[in-house]
Structures are given as C-alpha cells and as structure tokens.
Amino acid sequence: MNAITIVGAGLGGLTLARVLHVHGIEATVLELDASPTARAQGGMLDIHEDTGQAALRAAGLHEEFRALVHPGGEAMRILDRHAVVHFDAPDDGDGARPEVERGALRDLLLRSIPPVRWGTKVVGARPLGDGRHEVRLADGTAFNTDLLVGADGAWSRIRPLVSPAKPSYTGVSLIELDLHSADARHPASSALVGSGFFFALGSGKGFLAHREPDGSLHVYTALTVAEDWHTTASARSKTAVLQHFSDWDPRLRALIADADGALVPRPVHALPVGHLWPRTPGVTLLGDAAHLMSPFAGEGANLAMIDGASLGEAIAAHPGDVEAALTAYERNLFPRSASAAAASAAGLATCFAENAPQGLLDQFAA
Numbered sequence: 001m002n003a004i005t006i007v008g009a010g011l012g013g014l015t016l017a018r019v020l021h022v023h024g025i026e027a028t029v030l031e032l033d034a035s036p037t038a039r040a041q042g043g044m045l046d047i048h049e050d051t052g053q054a055a056l057r058a059a060g061l062h063e064e065f066r067a068l069v070h071p072g073g074e075a076m077r078i079l080d081r082h083a084v085v086h087f088d089a090p091d092d093g094d095g096a097r098p099e100v101e102r103g104a105l106r107d108l109l110l111r112s113i114p115p116v117r118w119g120t121k122v123v124g125a126r127p128l129g130d131g132r133h134e135v136r137l138a139d140g141t142a143f144n145t146d147l148l149v150g151a152d153g154a155w156s157r158i159r160p161l162v163s164p165a166k167p168s169y170t171g172v173s174l175i176e177l178d179l180h181s182a183d184a185r186h187p188a189s190s191a192l193v194g195s196g197f198f199f200a201l202g203s204g205k206g207f208l209a210h211r212e213p214d215g216s217l218h219v220y221t222a223l224t225v226a227e228d229w230h231t232t233a234s235a236r237s238k239t240a241v242l243q244h245f246s247d248w249d250p251r252l253r254a255l256i257a258d259a260d261g262a263l264v265p266r267p268v269h270a271l272p273v274g275h276l277w278p279r280t281p282g283v284t285l286l287g288d289a290a291h292l293m294s295p296f297a298g299e300g301a302n303l304a305m306i307d308g309a310s311l312g313e314a315i316a317a318h319p320g321d322v323e324a325a326l327t328a329y330e331r332n333l334f335p336r337s338a339s340a341a342a343a344s345a346a347g348l349a350t351c352f353a354e355n356a357p358q359g360l361l362d363q364f365a366a
C-alpha cells in the first residue's frame, strides 16, 4: 500500500489508523487541533456491542476498553416536565451498552498508534487522476497521497470531492452545561438524575443528562428554536433559557439555574438520511463526514468507530487494490449508516413530540 492520509483524529479516524497499524500498514493522521488536550472531549458514550465494541475488538483494544467502563452508567431514567418518574431502570450489570468517557476512549486510541500530526488543518484537496489527490494545508503547503480518507466530522473538507450534500439544521439546539461535585454541591439534582442516563421531556423541549465518573452531572438542555438562536445572547443566558421552562417543575429548572460555568449552545445538524456517493477513485469518508446524524439514537461515535475498523480491514484484505477495498467498505457502510440515520431522525421526532415522553416510554415498554 502506498501513502494513506486520514484527515481528522476523532474516534473514527483514530480507529482506522489503529486497525491499519495492527495489520502493519502505516497511515498519516492530520488533525487541526494543536494538541490532544486542545479541546475538552467531555461527555459519556455508550459503546454498542455490534459497532463500537466490535471496532475495539478489531483494534485489539477491547480488554483495555473494559477497564475504562463507568460502573452504574447503564442506568436509565425517564421523567415528564412535572419531574414525575415514568421509567427507572438500574444498571443491571449485563455490560451490553457500557458507558465510557469520550476523552478516555480517545486517549486509548491515541496511545496505540504512531504520533498524529497535530495543528495540521486541511483546507481542501483535488484529484490528480489515477485515484491520487493533492491535499492542501492551511500553512500554504501541499502534498500528494494515494488514498485520502475524510474522517473530519460534520463540516468535512473532503466530502465535496464525493458529494454535494451539506448538513441541514434539525430544528433542535442543545445547551450544554455542567453541575460539578453533584453529590456534595447539588444533592437534589444528583438524586434526580441518578447514576446513569436521564431524560426529562415535554412538548418540543427537555433535558438529557448523565453522571460522569468524576461525580459531575453533564446536562444537555434541548430546545426547538431557530437555526441562528445559538448566536444570540439568549443562548448563553440562564435567565433566557429558564424562560423556556417557566411551567416546568422547579427541580428540573434547577439543572439550569445551578449550572457551574458557561452555557454552551450547539445547534444539531444532520446529513440527509441515506446519504451516499458514487465510487470515486482514491477517496472515501467515514463517521460524521459520511453520515452526520442527530445524537438521538446514540449511534454517531459507535458508527464512526465501526466505519474506521471496517475500512482498515478492507484495506488490509485488498493489498495493492485501493478500489476493491473502498468498494467493499462502502457496500456495507451505506446500508448501515442509512438505518442508523433513520433511527436517529425517528429518535429526535419521538423525544420532541407533542406528547413526549410518551413515545420514548412506549419504545422502552416494547
């Protein structure tokens, strides 16, 4: 295999680099962040058996991953806007969807591969023929590669080489916030959220939260608002966000009122369900670059990892034949991501329906 360039050191790009490394194939990973600690990698991820965990097995890292699992994190609680608990399942310890910190998982992958090229922003690429590409960097330099992989997330610079699709706004924005040392400093909120994942939903809005291993509560307040709302002062103001919940139970409002630090608004975007592209010589996509979806099925990171693992295995299985490898990879990628994207879109509709949380409760009952 000749030169392989992976743009993006997220979970998808790193899993690809690791699986290639396991097969004795080296790749260059380019990442715009200046260092591994340049950006907080907060949040818990539940790692699914058939995707994220399968990828970690292919990467030879499943044992090390098990050591990172947060005990109790698989608990689940669903409330309505009056803070009435309708569903409360403890972590039964079966380990089917273990919760880990995103940052710890990323560090595990980073330790398992040759060094990433940090502080290296790709600004574009162009085909040179025969599947080769010229990759341009923000520092004005350029280089050529034999296989180019866009693992560069939602706003991929590589996607335009294969597809004109752009992410569109889902109608939902999240406001991320934290309550630190919850047991000591926010005992009522700590008891309300419980040990694992927590939903409190009502018509068109709600709270998604989970407990982190350091004892803090990580909360996503969700609102159906205009796409540019996150640019307004209201999106960072507790008072303005609380106004959206004026008729909600005070115990839920306290999750906003008592937040430590700044509110971080994030509009949720998605690519069209079933996004795909024609086979394009020498280039492909994985993870959010290929199939950005809303987080309401908890699949995005899991898919990014299984995409990375499957692409790595396809490349190893077709030595010297990039096109055969990419054809085999995309044959599985497209149906897998279409079905997860449909589930994510349906999850979003269910979570923010007029009668929420009833639809979610019906799903768990079924």
Ligand SMILES: Cc1cc2nc3c(=O)[nH]c(=O)nc-3n(C[C@H](O)[C@H](O)[C@H](O)COP(=O)(O)OP(=O)(O)OC[C@H]3O[C@@H](n4cnc5c(N)ncnc54)[C@H](O)[C@@H]3O)c2cc1C
Binding pocket: 007, 008, 009, 010, 011, 012, 013, 030, 031, 032, 033, 043, 044, 045, 046, 120, 121, 122, 123, 151, 152, 153, 154, 155, 156, 157, 174, 220, 286, 287, 288, 289, 295, 298, 299, 300, 301, 302, 303, 304
């Ligand atoms: C609020 C929220 C909650 C979520 N919860 C879950 C969950 O519970 N479970 C789950 O499975 N998924 C979840 N997801 C989805 C998940 O975070 C993503 O699907 C996943 O991170 C995608 O991984 P990736 O490697 O494809 O992309 P990313 O993680 O976005 O990584 C892309 C990398 O590329 C780099 N990059 C971007 N552009 C360039 C460039 N031009 N040059 C060089 N480098 C570049 C970026 O800096 C980044 O490091 C959630 C998402 C959100 C927003």
